[in-house]
Amino acid sequence: MAIEFRAVSKRYPDGTVAVDDFSVLMPAHKTTVLVGSSGSGKTTLLRMINRLIEPSGGVIAIDDEPIAERDPVKLRRGIGYVLQNAGLLPHFSVVDNIATVPVLNGVPRGRARERALELMDVVGLERGLAKRYPSQLSGGQQQRVGVARALAVDPNILLMDEPFGAVDPIVRRELQTETIRLQRELEKTIVFVTHDIDEAFLLGDQVVILEKGARIAQIGTPEQIIENPASDFVADFIGVERGTRALHAKQTPRGTVLVDAAGRTQGVLVEGAA
Ligand SMILES: Nc1ncnc2c1ncn2[C@@H]1O[C@H](COP(=O)(O)OP(=O)(O)OP(=O)(O)O)[C@@H](O)[C@H]1O
Incomplete structure:
Protein backbone atom coordinates (compact mmCIF):
# COMPACT_ATOMS: atom_id res chain seq x y z
CA MET A 1 0.00 0.00 0.00
CA ALA A 2 1.35 3.41 -0.97
CA ILE A 3 1.19 6.29 1.49
CA GLU A 4 0.97 9.82 0.19
CA PHE A 5 1.37 13.09 2.07
CA ARG A 6 -0.08 16.06 0.20
CA ALA A 7 0.83 19.50 1.57
CA VAL A 8 0.55 18.24 5.15
CA SER A 9 1.19 20.54 8.08
CA LYS A 10 1.00 20.18 11.84
CA ARG A 11 0.85 23.03 14.27
CA TYR A 12 0.65 22.02 17.93
CA PRO A 13 -1.68 23.97 20.25
CA ASP A 14 1.26 25.93 21.70
CA GLY A 15 2.03 27.28 18.21
CA THR A 16 4.98 24.98 17.37
CA VAL A 17 4.96 24.21 13.66
CA ALA A 18 6.31 20.66 13.65
CA VAL A 19 5.46 19.99 10.00
CA ASP A 20 5.28 22.70 7.38
CA ASP A 21 3.86 21.78 3.97
CA PHE A 22 5.18 18.22 3.61
CA SER A 23 4.49 16.29 0.40
CA VAL A 24 5.96 12.84 -0.27
CA LEU A 25 4.90 9.60 -1.91
CA MET A 26 5.99 6.49 -0.02
CA PRO A 27 5.79 3.64 -2.52
CA ALA A 28 4.11 0.33 -1.70
CA HIS A 29 6.32 -2.57 -0.55
CA LYS A 30 9.32 -0.28 -0.13
CA THR A 31 11.07 1.17 2.89
CA THR A 32 10.98 4.94 3.23
CA VAL A 33 13.30 6.29 5.91
CA LEU A 34 12.66 9.68 7.52
CA VAL A 35 15.96 10.94 8.87
CA GLY A 36 16.79 14.22 10.54
CA SER A 37 18.05 15.73 13.73
CA SER A 38 16.05 15.89 16.94
CA GLY A 39 12.89 17.96 16.64
CA SER A 40 12.74 17.91 12.84
CA GLY A 41 9.23 16.44 12.93
CA LYS A 42 9.88 12.76 12.16
CA THR A 43 7.72 11.28 14.91
CA THR A 44 4.94 13.74 14.17
CA LEU A 45 4.93 12.61 10.52
CA LEU A 46 4.90 8.93 11.50
CA ARG A 47 2.10 9.27 14.04
CA MET A 48 -0.07 11.12 11.55
CA ILE A 49 -0.10 7.95 9.39
CA ASN A 50 -1.98 5.95 12.04
CA ARG A 51 -3.90 9.02 13.22
CA LEU A 52 -2.37 9.15 16.68
CA ILE A 53 -1.80 12.77 15.65
CA GLU A 54 -4.18 14.66 13.36
CA PRO A 55 -2.72 17.04 10.77
CA SER A 56 -3.65 20.73 10.89
CA GLY A 57 -3.76 20.89 7.10
CA GLY A 58 -3.28 18.83 3.96
CA VAL A 59 -4.21 15.25 3.14
CA ILE A 60 -2.67 11.87 3.93
CA ALA A 61 -3.89 9.09 1.66
CA ILE A 62 -3.30 5.35 1.68
CA ASP A 63 -3.76 3.88 -1.79
CA ASP A 64 -5.35 7.18 -2.78
CA GLU A 65 -7.97 7.03 -0.03
CA PRO A 66 -7.71 9.93 2.46
CA ILE A 67 -7.25 8.45 5.93
CA ALA A 68 -9.24 11.29 7.55
CA GLU A 69 -12.33 9.52 6.24
CA ARG A 70 -11.40 6.18 7.79
CA ASP A 71 -12.34 4.95 11.24
CA PRO A 72 -9.11 5.39 13.26
CA VAL A 73 -9.45 2.06 15.08
CA LYS A 74 -9.97 0.10 11.86
CA LEU A 75 -7.19 2.06 10.19
CA ARG A 76 -4.75 1.09 12.97
CA ARG A 77 -5.64 -2.58 12.56
CA GLY A 78 -3.92 -2.52 9.20
CA ILE A 79 -0.84 -0.71 10.48
CA GLY A 80 1.89 -2.19 12.67
CA TYR A 81 3.72 0.20 14.98
CA VAL A 82 7.14 -0.46 16.55
CA LEU A 83 8.57 1.91 19.15
CA GLN A 84 12.03 2.46 20.57
CA ASN A 85 11.45 0.79 23.95
CA ALA A 86 9.33 -1.92 22.31
CA GLY A 87 6.40 -0.75 24.48
CA LEU A 88 5.74 -4.24 25.84
CA LEU A 89 3.25 -4.96 28.60
CA PRO A 90 5.44 -5.90 31.60
CA HIS A 91 3.00 -8.33 33.21
CA PHE A 92 2.27 -10.26 30.03
CA SER A 93 4.44 -13.11 28.77
CA VAL A 94 6.14 -12.80 25.39
CA VAL A 95 3.51 -14.90 23.64
CA ASP A 96 0.67 -12.92 25.18
CA ASN A 97 2.32 -9.60 24.32
CA ILE A 98 2.38 -10.70 20.69
CA ALA A 99 -1.18 -12.08 20.81
CA THR A 100 -2.78 -9.10 22.62
CA VAL A 101 -4.10 -7.13 19.68
CA PRO A 102 -5.48 -10.11 17.71
CA VAL A 103 -7.29 -11.23 20.90
CA LEU A 104 -8.74 -7.72 21.31
CA ASN A 105 -9.84 -7.98 17.69
CA GLY A 106 -11.75 -11.18 18.45
CA VAL A 107 -9.30 -13.92 17.42
CA PRO A 108 -9.71 -16.89 19.83
CA ARG A 109 -6.86 -16.92 22.37
CA GLY A 110 -5.55 -20.37 21.38
CA ARG A 111 -5.36 -19.44 17.71
CA ALA A 112 -3.74 -16.08 18.53
CA ARG A 113 -1.09 -17.81 20.66
CA GLU A 114 -0.36 -20.29 17.90
CA ARG A 115 0.12 -17.45 15.46
CA ALA A 116 2.28 -15.63 18.02
CA LEU A 117 4.62 -18.63 18.14
CA GLU A 118 4.86 -18.61 14.35
CA LEU A 119 5.70 -14.92 14.46
CA MET A 120 8.47 -15.62 16.97
CA ASP A 121 10.00 -17.83 14.26
CA VAL A 122 9.57 -15.04 11.70
CA VAL A 123 11.47 -12.49 13.80
CA GLY A 124 14.16 -14.95 14.91
CA LEU A 125 13.11 -15.56 18.53
CA GLU A 126 13.40 -19.03 20.00
CA ARG A 127 10.01 -20.42 21.01
CA GLY A 128 11.55 -21.35 24.37
CA LEU A 129 11.28 -17.67 25.32
CA ALA A 130 7.50 -17.61 24.85
CA LYS A 131 6.62 -17.80 28.56
CA ARG A 132 9.17 -15.24 29.74
CA TYR A 133 8.26 -11.72 30.77
CA PRO A 134 9.77 -8.71 28.98
CA SER A 135 12.13 -7.93 31.89
CA GLN A 136 13.68 -11.39 31.43
CA LEU A 137 14.75 -10.58 27.86
CA SER A 138 17.69 -8.67 26.42
CA GLY A 139 17.03 -5.32 24.74
CA GLY A 140 17.43 -6.88 21.32
CA GLN A 141 15.01 -9.70 22.14
CA GLN A 142 12.48 -7.18 23.43
CA GLN A 143 12.70 -5.32 20.15
CA ARG A 144 12.07 -8.54 18.23
CA VAL A 145 8.97 -9.11 20.35
CA GLY A 146 7.92 -5.55 19.50
CA VAL A 147 8.28 -6.32 15.79
CA ALA A 148 6.41 -9.64 16.15
CA ARG A 149 3.62 -7.84 17.95
CA ALA A 150 3.40 -5.25 15.21
CA LEU A 151 3.17 -8.04 12.62
CA ALA A 152 0.48 -9.92 14.57
CA VAL A 153 -2.38 -8.07 12.90
CA ASP A 154 -0.87 -8.90 9.50
CA PRO A 155 -0.55 -5.24 8.56
CA ASN A 156 0.26 -3.95 5.09
CA ILE A 157 2.10 -1.02 6.62
CA LEU A 158 4.75 -1.07 9.31
CA LEU A 159 5.70 2.14 11.13
CA MET A 160 9.01 1.98 13.01
CA ASP A 161 10.02 4.88 15.27
CA GLU A 162 13.72 4.67 16.17
CA PRO A 163 13.16 0.98 16.92
CA PHE A 164 16.83 0.19 17.49
CA GLY A 165 17.82 3.40 19.26
CA ALA A 166 18.22 1.80 22.67
CA VAL A 167 20.28 -1.30 21.85
CA ASP A 168 24.04 -1.66 21.58
CA PRO A 169 25.73 -1.32 18.18
CA ILE A 170 26.26 -5.05 17.56
CA VAL A 171 22.66 -6.01 18.33
CA ARG A 172 21.55 -2.97 16.40
CA ARG A 173 23.38 -4.22 13.34
CA GLU A 174 21.75 -7.66 13.75
CA LEU A 175 18.29 -6.12 14.01
CA GLN A 176 18.95 -3.96 10.94
CA THR A 177 19.94 -7.05 8.95
CA GLU A 178 16.80 -8.83 10.18
CA THR A 179 14.67 -5.87 9.11
CA ILE A 180 16.11 -6.05 5.60
CA ARG A 181 15.38 -9.81 5.50
CA LEU A 182 11.84 -9.31 6.81
CA GLN A 183 11.19 -6.61 4.25
CA ARG A 184 12.32 -8.92 1.44
CA GLU A 185 10.15 -11.77 2.73
CA LEU A 186 7.03 -9.90 3.79
CA GLU A 187 7.04 -6.96 1.35
CA LYS A 188 5.40 -4.52 3.75
CA THR A 189 5.35 -0.79 3.13
CA ILE A 190 7.72 0.37 5.87
CA VAL A 191 8.14 3.89 7.19
CA PHE A 192 11.20 4.02 9.40
CA VAL A 193 12.27 6.97 11.56
CA THR A 194 15.87 7.43 12.66
CA HIS A 195 18.40 10.15 13.32
CA ASP A 196 21.21 7.83 12.19
CA ILE A 197 22.13 8.45 8.56
CA ASP A 198 24.02 5.16 8.27
CA GLU A 199 20.90 3.28 9.35
CA ALA A 200 18.88 5.34 6.86
CA PHE A 201 21.18 4.44 3.98
CA LEU A 202 21.29 0.78 5.00
CA LEU A 203 17.53 0.28 5.25
CA GLY A 204 15.99 2.86 2.94
CA ASP A 205 14.85 2.29 -0.61
CA GLN A 206 13.89 5.94 -0.37
CA VAL A 207 15.52 8.30 2.12
CA VAL A 208 13.96 11.63 3.12
CA ILE A 209 16.39 14.00 4.85
CA LEU A 210 14.48 16.48 6.99
CA GLU A 211 15.27 19.88 8.42
CA LYS A 212 13.27 21.68 11.09
CA GLY A 213 9.54 21.80 10.32
CA ALA A 214 9.93 18.53 8.37
CA ARG A 215 11.15 20.56 5.43
CA ILE A 216 12.70 18.21 2.89
CA ALA A 217 16.40 18.85 2.42
CA GLN A 218 16.64 15.98 -0.06
CA ILE A 219 14.74 12.88 -1.09
CA GLY A 220 16.13 10.02 -3.11
CA THR A 221 17.78 6.63 -3.06
CA PRO A 222 20.91 6.35 -0.91
CA GLU A 223 22.97 6.29 -4.12
CA GLN A 224 21.38 9.47 -5.47
CA ILE A 225 21.96 11.32 -2.20
CA ILE A 226 25.54 10.18 -1.70
CA GLU A 227 26.46 10.80 -5.34
CA ASN A 228 24.75 14.17 -5.56
CA PRO A 229 23.97 15.89 -2.24
CA ALA A 230 21.48 18.69 -2.89
CA SER A 231 23.06 21.23 -0.55
CA ASP A 232 25.88 21.90 1.89
CA PHE A 233 23.44 20.97 4.67
CA VAL A 234 22.91 17.52 3.15
CA ALA A 235 26.61 17.03 2.41
CA ASP A 236 27.39 17.86 6.02
CA PHE A 237 24.52 15.76 7.42
CA ILE A 238 25.51 12.64 5.51
CA GLY A 239 29.17 13.23 6.29
CA VAL A 240 30.59 13.07 2.78
N1 LIG B 1 2.57 17.68 21.83
C1 LIG B 1 3.39 18.65 21.42
N2 LIG B 1 3.16 19.95 21.70
C2 LIG B 1 3.97 20.93 21.27
N3 LIG B 1 5.06 20.73 20.52
C3 LIG B 1 5.36 19.45 20.21
C4 LIG B 1 4.56 18.35 20.63
N4 LIG B 1 5.12 17.21 20.17
C5 LIG B 1 6.21 17.57 19.49
N5 LIG B 1 6.37 18.93 19.50
C6 LIG B 1 7.42 19.72 18.85
O1 LIG B 1 7.33 19.50 17.44
C7 LIG B 1 8.62 19.43 16.87
C8 LIG B 1 8.79 18.10 16.15
O2 LIG B 1 8.76 17.05 17.12
P1 LIG B 1 8.92 15.51 16.72
O3 LIG B 1 8.82 14.72 17.96
O4 LIG B 1 8.00 15.20 15.61
O5 LIG B 1 10.40 15.51 16.16
P2 LIG B 1 11.41 14.32 15.93
O6 LIG B 1 12.15 14.65 14.68
O7 LIG B 1 10.71 13.03 15.98
O8 LIG B 1 12.38 14.46 17.17
P3 LIG B 1 13.20 13.33 18.00
O9 LIG B 1 14.22 12.76 17.06
O10 LIG B 1 13.81 14.13 19.11
O11 LIG B 1 12.18 12.33 18.48
C9 LIG B 1 9.60 19.68 18.00
O12 LIG B 1 9.93 21.04 18.02
C10 LIG B 1 8.81 19.29 19.24
O13 LIG B 1 9.26 20.00 20.35
Whole structure:
Protein backbone atom coordinates (compact mmCIF):
# COMPACT_ATOMS: atom_id res chain seq x y z
CA MET A 1 0.00 0.00 0.00
CA ALA A 2 1.35 3.41 -0.97
CA ILE A 3 1.19 6.29 1.49
CA GLU A 4 0.97 9.82 0.19
CA PHE A 5 1.37 13.09 2.07
CA ARG A 6 -0.08 16.06 0.20
CA ALA A 7 0.83 19.50 1.57
CA VAL A 8 0.55 18.24 5.15
CA SER A 9 1.19 20.54 8.08
CA LYS A 10 1.00 20.18 11.84
CA ARG A 11 0.85 23.03 14.27
CA TYR A 12 0.65 22.02 17.93
CA PRO A 13 -1.68 23.97 20.25
CA ASP A 14 1.26 25.93 21.70
CA GLY A 15 2.03 27.28 18.21
CA THR A 16 4.98 24.98 17.37
CA VAL A 17 4.96 24.21 13.66
CA ALA A 18 6.31 20.66 13.65
CA VAL A 19 5.46 19.99 10.00
CA ASP A 20 5.28 22.70 7.38
CA ASP A 21 3.86 21.78 3.97
CA PHE A 22 5.18 18.22 3.61
CA SER A 23 4.49 16.29 0.40
CA VAL A 24 5.96 12.84 -0.27
CA LEU A 25 4.90 9.60 -1.91
CA MET A 26 5.99 6.49 -0.02
CA PRO A 27 5.79 3.64 -2.52
CA ALA A 28 4.11 0.33 -1.70
CA HIS A 29 6.32 -2.57 -0.55
CA LYS A 30 9.32 -0.28 -0.13
CA THR A 31 11.07 1.17 2.89
CA THR A 32 10.98 4.94 3.23
CA VAL A 33 13.30 6.29 5.91
CA LEU A 34 12.66 9.68 7.52
CA VAL A 35 15.96 10.94 8.87
CA GLY A 36 16.79 14.22 10.54
CA SER A 37 18.05 15.73 13.73
CA SER A 38 16.05 15.89 16.94
CA GLY A 39 12.89 17.96 16.64
CA SER A 40 12.74 17.91 12.84
CA GLY A 41 9.23 16.44 12.93
CA LYS A 42 9.88 12.76 12.16
CA THR A 43 7.72 11.28 14.91
CA THR A 44 4.94 13.74 14.17
CA LEU A 45 4.93 12.61 10.52
CA LEU A 46 4.90 8.93 11.50
CA ARG A 47 2.10 9.27 14.04
CA MET A 48 -0.07 11.12 11.55
CA ILE A 49 -0.10 7.95 9.39
CA ASN A 50 -1.98 5.95 12.04
CA ARG A 51 -3.90 9.02 13.22
CA LEU A 52 -2.37 9.15 16.68
CA ILE A 53 -1.80 12.77 15.65
CA GLU A 54 -4.18 14.66 13.36
CA PRO A 55 -2.72 17.04 10.77
CA SER A 56 -3.65 20.73 10.89
CA GLY A 57 -3.76 20.89 7.10
CA GLY A 58 -3.28 18.83 3.96
CA VAL A 59 -4.21 15.25 3.14
CA ILE A 60 -2.67 11.87 3.93
CA ALA A 61 -3.89 9.09 1.66
CA ILE A 62 -3.30 5.35 1.68
CA ASP A 63 -3.76 3.88 -1.79
CA ASP A 64 -5.35 7.18 -2.78
CA GLU A 65 -7.97 7.03 -0.03
CA PRO A 66 -7.71 9.93 2.46
CA ILE A 67 -7.25 8.45 5.93
CA ALA A 68 -9.24 11.29 7.55
CA GLU A 69 -12.33 9.52 6.24
CA ARG A 70 -11.40 6.18 7.79
CA ASP A 71 -12.34 4.95 11.24
CA PRO A 72 -9.11 5.39 13.26
CA VAL A 73 -9.45 2.06 15.08
CA LYS A 74 -9.97 0.10 11.86
CA LEU A 75 -7.19 2.06 10.19
CA ARG A 76 -4.75 1.09 12.97
CA ARG A 77 -5.64 -2.58 12.56
CA GLY A 78 -3.92 -2.52 9.20
CA ILE A 79 -0.84 -0.71 10.48
CA GLY A 80 1.89 -2.19 12.67
CA TYR A 81 3.72 0.20 14.98
CA VAL A 82 7.14 -0.46 16.55
CA LEU A 83 8.57 1.91 19.15
CA GLN A 84 12.03 2.46 20.57
CA ASN A 85 11.45 0.79 23.95
CA ALA A 86 9.33 -1.92 22.31
CA GLY A 87 6.40 -0.75 24.48
CA LEU A 88 5.74 -4.24 25.84
CA LEU A 89 3.25 -4.96 28.60
CA PRO A 90 5.44 -5.90 31.60
CA HIS A 91 3.00 -8.33 33.21
CA PHE A 92 2.27 -10.26 30.03
CA SER A 93 4.44 -13.11 28.77
CA VAL A 94 6.14 -12.80 25.39
CA VAL A 95 3.51 -14.90 23.64
CA ASP A 96 0.67 -12.92 25.18
CA ASN A 97 2.32 -9.60 24.32
CA ILE A 98 2.38 -10.70 20.69
CA ALA A 99 -1.18 -12.08 20.81
CA THR A 100 -2.78 -9.10 22.62
CA VAL A 101 -4.10 -7.13 19.68
CA PRO A 102 -5.48 -10.11 17.71
CA VAL A 103 -7.29 -11.23 20.90
CA LEU A 104 -8.74 -7.72 21.31
CA ASN A 105 -9.84 -7.98 17.69
CA GLY A 106 -11.75 -11.18 18.45
CA VAL A 107 -9.30 -13.92 17.42
CA PRO A 108 -9.71 -16.89 19.83
CA ARG A 109 -6.86 -16.92 22.37
CA GLY A 110 -5.55 -20.37 21.38
CA ARG A 111 -5.36 -19.44 17.71
CA ALA A 112 -3.74 -16.08 18.53
CA ARG A 113 -1.09 -17.81 20.66
CA GLU A 114 -0.36 -20.29 17.90
CA ARG A 115 0.12 -17.45 15.46
CA ALA A 116 2.28 -15.63 18.02
CA LEU A 117 4.62 -18.63 18.14
CA GLU A 118 4.86 -18.61 14.35
CA LEU A 119 5.70 -14.92 14.46
CA MET A 120 8.47 -15.62 16.97
CA ASP A 121 10.00 -17.83 14.26
CA VAL A 122 9.57 -15.04 11.70
CA VAL A 123 11.47 -12.49 13.80
CA GLY A 124 14.16 -14.95 14.91
CA LEU A 125 13.11 -15.56 18.53
CA GLU A 126 13.40 -19.03 20.00
CA ARG A 127 10.01 -20.42 21.01
CA GLY A 128 11.55 -21.35 24.37
CA LEU A 129 11.28 -17.67 25.32
CA ALA A 130 7.50 -17.61 24.85
CA LYS A 131 6.62 -17.80 28.56
CA ARG A 132 9.17 -15.24 29.74
CA TYR A 133 8.26 -11.72 30.77
CA PRO A 134 9.77 -8.71 28.98
CA SER A 135 12.13 -7.93 31.89
CA GLN A 136 13.68 -11.39 31.43
CA LEU A 137 14.75 -10.58 27.86
CA SER A 138 17.69 -8.67 26.42
CA GLY A 139 17.03 -5.32 24.74
CA GLY A 140 17.43 -6.88 21.32
CA GLN A 141 15.01 -9.70 22.14
CA GLN A 142 12.48 -7.18 23.43
CA GLN A 143 12.70 -5.32 20.15
CA ARG A 144 12.07 -8.54 18.23
CA VAL A 145 8.97 -9.11 20.35
CA GLY A 146 7.92 -5.55 19.50
CA VAL A 147 8.28 -6.32 15.79
CA ALA A 148 6.41 -9.64 16.15
CA ARG A 149 3.62 -7.84 17.95
CA ALA A 150 3.40 -5.25 15.21
CA LEU A 151 3.17 -8.04 12.62
CA ALA A 152 0.48 -9.92 14.57
CA VAL A 153 -2.38 -8.07 12.90
CA ASP A 154 -0.87 -8.90 9.50
CA PRO A 155 -0.55 -5.24 8.56
CA ASN A 156 0.26 -3.95 5.09
CA ILE A 157 2.10 -1.02 6.62
CA LEU A 158 4.75 -1.07 9.31
CA LEU A 159 5.70 2.14 11.13
CA MET A 160 9.01 1.98 13.01
CA ASP A 161 10.02 4.88 15.27
CA GLU A 162 13.72 4.67 16.17
CA PRO A 163 13.16 0.98 16.92
CA PHE A 164 16.83 0.19 17.49
CA GLY A 165 17.82 3.40 19.26
CA ALA A 166 18.22 1.80 22.67
CA VAL A 167 20.28 -1.30 21.85
CA ASP A 168 24.04 -1.66 21.58
CA PRO A 169 25.73 -1.32 18.18
CA ILE A 170 26.26 -5.05 17.56
CA VAL A 171 22.66 -6.01 18.33
CA ARG A 172 21.55 -2.97 16.40
CA ARG A 173 23.38 -4.22 13.34
CA GLU A 174 21.75 -7.66 13.75
CA LEU A 175 18.29 -6.12 14.01
CA GLN A 176 18.95 -3.96 10.94
CA THR A 177 19.94 -7.05 8.95
CA GLU A 178 16.80 -8.83 10.18
CA THR A 179 14.67 -5.87 9.11
CA ILE A 180 16.11 -6.05 5.60
CA ARG A 181 15.38 -9.81 5.50
CA LEU A 182 11.84 -9.31 6.81
CA GLN A 183 11.19 -6.61 4.25
CA ARG A 184 12.32 -8.92 1.44
CA GLU A 185 10.15 -11.77 2.73
CA LEU A 186 7.03 -9.90 3.79
CA GLU A 187 7.04 -6.96 1.35
CA LYS A 188 5.40 -4.52 3.75
CA THR A 189 5.35 -0.79 3.13
CA ILE A 190 7.72 0.37 5.87
CA VAL A 191 8.14 3.89 7.19
CA PHE A 192 11.20 4.02 9.40
CA VAL A 193 12.27 6.97 11.56
CA THR A 194 15.87 7.43 12.66
CA HIS A 195 18.40 10.15 13.32
CA ASP A 196 21.21 7.83 12.19
CA ILE A 197 22.13 8.45 8.56
CA ASP A 198 24.02 5.16 8.27
CA GLU A 199 20.90 3.28 9.35
CA ALA A 200 18.88 5.34 6.86
CA PHE A 201 21.18 4.44 3.98
CA LEU A 202 21.29 0.78 5.00
CA LEU A 203 17.53 0.28 5.25
CA GLY A 204 15.99 2.86 2.94
CA ASP A 205 14.85 2.29 -0.61
CA GLN A 206 13.89 5.94 -0.37
CA VAL A 207 15.52 8.30 2.12
CA VAL A 208 13.96 11.63 3.12
CA ILE A 209 16.39 14.00 4.85
CA LEU A 210 14.48 16.48 6.99
CA GLU A 211 15.27 19.88 8.42
CA LYS A 212 13.27 21.68 11.09
CA GLY A 213 9.54 21.80 10.32
CA ALA A 214 9.93 18.53 8.37
CA ARG A 215 11.15 20.56 5.43
CA ILE A 216 12.70 18.21 2.89
CA ALA A 217 16.40 18.85 2.42
CA GLN A 218 16.64 15.98 -0.06
CA ILE A 219 14.74 12.88 -1.09
CA GLY A 220 16.13 10.02 -3.11
CA THR A 221 17.78 6.63 -3.06
CA PRO A 222 20.91 6.35 -0.91
CA GLU A 223 22.97 6.29 -4.12
CA GLN A 224 21.38 9.47 -5.47
CA ILE A 225 21.96 11.32 -2.20
CA ILE A 226 25.54 10.18 -1.70
CA GLU A 227 26.46 10.80 -5.34
CA ASN A 228 24.75 14.17 -5.56
CA PRO A 229 23.97 15.89 -2.24
CA ALA A 230 21.48 18.69 -2.89
CA SER A 231 23.06 21.23 -0.55
CA ASP A 232 25.88 21.90 1.89
CA PHE A 233 23.44 20.97 4.67
CA VAL A 234 22.91 17.52 3.15
CA ALA A 235 26.61 17.03 2.41
CA ASP A 236 27.39 17.86 6.02
CA PHE A 237 24.52 15.76 7.42
CA ILE A 238 25.51 12.64 5.51
CA GLY A 239 29.17 13.23 6.29
CA VAL A 240 30.59 13.07 2.78
CA GLU A 241 33.86 14.35 4.17
CA ARG A 242 33.96 12.21 7.31
CA GLY A 243 34.04 8.68 8.58
CA THR A 244 33.26 5.75 6.35
CA ARG A 245 31.94 7.80 3.44
CA ALA A 246 35.09 9.89 2.94
CA LEU A 247 37.16 7.32 1.09
CA HIS A 248 40.49 7.93 -0.53
CA ALA A 249 42.48 5.60 -2.72
CA LYS A 250 45.75 4.19 -1.43
CA GLN A 251 48.15 2.30 -3.65
CA THR A 252 49.48 -1.00 -2.32
CA PRO A 253 51.78 -3.50 -4.02
CA ARG A 254 48.70 -5.61 -4.90
CA GLY A 255 46.47 -2.82 -6.15
CA THR A 256 44.36 0.09 -4.91
CA VAL A 257 42.51 -0.03 -1.60
CA LEU A 258 40.00 2.47 -0.23
CA VAL A 259 40.73 4.01 3.15
CA ASP A 260 38.21 6.00 5.22
CA ALA A 261 38.76 9.26 7.10
CA ALA A 262 39.67 7.35 10.27
CA GLY A 263 42.44 5.53 8.41
CA ARG A 264 40.63 2.18 8.25
CA THR A 265 40.83 0.20 5.04
CA GLN A 266 37.25 -0.34 3.88
CA GLY A 267 37.75 -2.32 0.71
CA VAL A 268 39.56 -2.97 -2.50
CA LEU A 269 39.02 -0.91 -5.63
CA VAL A 270 37.84 -3.25 -8.40
CA GLU A 271 38.26 -1.53 -11.74
CA GLY A 272 35.35 -1.74 -14.13
CA ALA A 273 32.89 -3.24 -11.63
CA ALA A 274 29.31 -1.92 -11.15
N1 LIG B 1 2.57 17.68 21.83
C1 LIG B 1 3.39 18.65 21.42
N2 LIG B 1 3.16 19.95 21.70
C2 LIG B 1 3.97 20.93 21.27
N3 LIG B 1 5.06 20.73 20.52
C3 LIG B 1 5.36 19.45 20.21
C4 LIG B 1 4.56 18.35 20.63
N4 LIG B 1 5.12 17.21 20.17
C5 LIG B 1 6.21 17.57 19.49
N5 LIG B 1 6.37 18.93 19.50
C6 LIG B 1 7.42 19.72 18.85
O1 LIG B 1 7.33 19.50 17.44
C7 LIG B 1 8.62 19.43 16.87
C8 LIG B 1 8.79 18.10 16.15
O2 LIG B 1 8.76 17.05 17.12
P1 LIG B 1 8.92 15.51 16.72
O3 LIG B 1 8.82 14.72 17.96
O4 LIG B 1 8.00 15.20 15.61
O5 LIG B 1 10.40 15.51 16.16
P2 LIG B 1 11.41 14.32 15.93
O6 LIG B 1 12.15 14.65 14.68
O7 LIG B 1 10.71 13.03 15.98
O8 LIG B 1 12.38 14.46 17.17
P3 LIG B 1 13.20 13.33 18.00
O9 LIG B 1 14.22 12.76 17.06
O10 LIG B 1 13.81 14.13 19.11
O11 LIG B 1 12.18 12.33 18.48
C9 LIG B 1 9.60 19.68 18.00
O12 LIG B 1 9.93 21.04 18.02
C10 LIG B 1 8.81 19.29 19.24
O13 LIG B 1 9.26 20.00 20.35
